[in-house]
Amino acid sequence: MISKPDKNKLRLKRHRRIRGKISGTAERPRLSIFRSNKNIYAQLIDDVAGVTLASASTLDENVSDATKVEQAAAVGKAIAEAAKAKDISTVVFDRSGYLYHGRVQALADAARENGLDF
Template identity: 55%
Template sequence: MVRTNKKFLARLRRKRRVRKKIFGTAERPRLSVFRSAKHIYAQIINDEEGRTLVAASTLSKDLRAKVNELKGQGKVAQARLVGEYLAQMAREKGITKVCFDRAGYRYHGRVKALAEGAREGGLEF
């Protein structure tokens, strides 16, 4: 099935426009966010090598139990938890600075909560 609704295509246009300017390096990798209806995913990527350095989502094995505890509090709380966990894993690998790629999503709600959680966890944007 081909997705052709206007909202989806508009987000892809915004994503392409932003990605022209944002590029992750070894010193400052890119923190990329993907938001689905049920889950949120985040990756820290070195674009020079084309490698994902750290990844976390609401489906991560380490977070699964904590995410289930937060089910009643909503997806924003889960996104904040994913951001904190991602920052913790990044610090273990020696990553402290990242550039934030919101992938065409508005900086609002779950995307904002993930970013704030990552900042609280020690990442610098």
């Protein structure tokens, strides 16, 4: 019997492969994305010190009546504003193995429009 590949296992495999190549610093942190079925989360991470510099998610924003793509755009705007408050202008984008499409793309575009450079 042919078994169907597990999408999340394949995503985690891509994520581990990407994480071996990219890393964030205090001057240029890693913008990490996590996408669940209901929410989306974004963090600015300094991998050298092992700390989260800023975070934003749909749990923080009051976007309950918006679509998931609109919610992701609101999170992108919020993380860009949090980065500006900490004088961070450039980041390394870590899509965590997700396709650059839909919610991930909306978050990235909104972050770019609000001043983050990546």
